[in-house]
Amino acid sequence: MKTMTCNQLGGACDKVFRADTFEEIAEMSKQHGMEMFQKQDAAHLKAMQDMQSLMQNPSGMQAWFENKRKEFEALPEE
Numbered sequence: 001m002k003t004m005t006c007n008q009l010g011g012a013c014d015k016v017f018r019a020d021t022f023e024e025i026a027e028m029s030k031q032h033g034m035e036m037f038q039k040q041d042a043a044h045l046k047a048m049q050d051m052q053s054l055m056q057n058p059s060g061m062q063a064w065f066e067n068k069r070k071e072f073e074a075l076p077e078e
Contacts, residue, residue, distance in 0.1 A: 002075040006032060009068060010051055012043035022072040 002025070006015040009029040017032070019025040036044035055061045 001078045002072060003078060004029075004072060004075070008071070010047060010064075012036075012041070012047040018078070022069045025072060026068075 001018050001020055003016055003018050004025055005011075005017070006013045006029065009017070009026070011029060011033065015032060017025045017028040019028060033044065033048060037048065054064055
């Protein structure tokens with residue numbers, strides 16, 4: 001089990017996510033992002049806007065995703 005925060009995953013808060021795989025933690029982050037979108041949380045909306053800009057460049061988005069995967073893999077097991 002490894003831990004990352006919303007901030008570490010490109011978000012806007014210190015909410016903690018714990019998972020065994022990067023795919024699981026990415027899904028938790030996505031669900032949290034959808035909740036914050038529904039609440040119209042300004043900080044999270046700004047983070048989403050920044051991510052949308054990144055998504056305009058597929059290779060940039062892929063590089064960001066792989067960097068986050070590497071960051072997750074480098075974390076110590078809990």
